[in-house]
Amino acid sequence: MDQTANLRPGTPGTAGKPPLTVLLAGPRGFCxxxxxxxxxxxxxxxxxxxxxxxxxxxxxxxxxxxxxxxxxxxxxxxxxxxxxxxxxxxxxxxxxxxxxxxxxxxxxxxxxxxxxPLVSKVHREAERHHAGGSHILLIGHAGHPEVVGTMGQLPPGAVTLVEDAEQAATVEPPPGPLAYATQTTLSVDDTAEVLDVLRRRFPDLSAPVKEDICYATTNRQAAVKAIAERCELIVVVGAANSSNSVRLREVAERAGCPRAVLVPRGRDFDPALADGLSTIGISAGASAPEVLVEEVVARLRERFEVTIEDVTVAEEKIIxxxxxxxxxxxxxxx
Incomplete structure (x- = not known):
């Protein structure tokens, strides 16, 4: 089913409203x-x-x-x-x-x-490395439920949390073999930076069999990067406590968009933010349903003559x- 069916331009008769092109990043929303x-x-x-x-x-x-x-x-x-x-x-x-x-x-x-299941996969790999005698360096955000859950798979002291490249440069794990795992919803680029530091310091650091950052996080970030340079504003629909949504906003600005904002839903979005702009983008975190994207587009249509353009970088068929x-x-x- 075309998930943008409710986002297409409506009937004519909105003359007088300024034109606005909206790039819809795909994939977006539910994983x-x-x-x-x-x-x-x-x-x-x-x-x-x-x-x-x-x-x-x-x-x-x-x-x-x-x-x-x-x-x-x-x-x-x-x-x-x-x-x-x-x-x-x-x-x-x-x-x-x-x-x-x-x-x-x-x-x-x-x-x-x-x-x-992709979080469970991280749990099982951390257990495997621990059983093999390795101390685990977990890249993630302190206090996030996923990090709490992953650290809680192993005995106290078996995991050291590394939040960023600065910590990676100073972390002092116990002597012996090391392996790493990551939270599934991190910035792909930030994680690569942390791993570069860790690998320089610990050349024998063992990696997961398959990348821990999940396909949905990777695809949504790639989609935002694909539209960022064309947009004067990117709206990310998602909650402030949603790690993958927050990362999308950060990725948008780092990829060349002058401004990116995170909004929970349409009623929280001020369409005046797009005044004077010609092209904006919209994405949504993996826990945000498509109806909330439709709300944002509806708010924009109150003020602009909206033209929708889909920019899809990957098709997701995983169940x-x-x-x-x-x-x-x-x-x-x-």
Whole structure:
């Protein structure tokens, strides 16, 4: 289905409005991991009834969270906020430390794990390197749920967090073999810079079998780079606590766009930002649904005669399987 069908220019009759070309970066918006996580919540509500509990925001987007709340999802930060009522709890797409499912097992709670399979892949590789005797250097942002979850796969002290090139130049890991892993939603260019520093300092640093930064993050950043030099403004639709959305805004400016802004949705966007401009771009983080992009375009149409141009750098056809209990109604949960 053409995801830009609702974004095409409307009927004639808007004479008097200044013209504005809008470049839609593609891919944008939902990735396979986000789509899977949302479906897990929706299907769990259908199967188990309400409430269904979700530990942490299932994805970092308030529009999505509020939509699931309206269907009967209850979001909590920790398991101790959940009563012993027999209803299931879902772990967010960002992943959780090992201690969380262990605590759920101890309480005999039903649980479903919505961790993105590409995040789980990082977990398994970190475990493999640790089992082989390597200390792990994890490139990522302190406090982000994905980083907390990855570090929580291994014993305390087994992982050292490296946030940027400056830290990479000074980090002092324990003696012995080293391996690295990365958060899946980082800037591709920033991560390469950090790795250049680490590899100069630690030439024997072991790498993942396959790049940790996920295909969706890479593709969305490439799409923004493809339009950046043509745009006088780029609008990134996404939440301020969404790592991949924040990185898109940064990538836009570094790639040559004079200004890039991050907006949660259309109602938060001031179309006057485009006054006097001829060409702007729009992208969306991996946890932002397309309807929020449509809202931004609608706001622009209030003020401009909008012409839409699609700029697509990659086609995404990846689909991740749902957890077994939601594929097989007779399978046990937990």
């Amino acid at each position: 396979a991991g986000v789509d899977r996580a949302i479906k897990i919540v929706e299907l769990a509500i259908e199967r188990y009834g309400t409430p269904v509990y979700v530990r942490h925001e299932i994805v970092h987007n308030r529009f999505v969270v509020e939509g699931l709340q309206a269907k009967g999802a209850v979001f909590v930060e920790e398991l101790d906020e959940i009563p012993d009522d027999g209803q299931p709890v879902i772990f967010s797409a960002h992943g959780v430390p090992r201690s969380v499912p262990a605590a759920a097992d101890a309480r005999q709670m039903l649980y479903l794990d919505a961790t993105c 991740f399987n749902l957890p077994r209990p939601l594929r097989n109604p007779r399978a046990a949960v937990g």
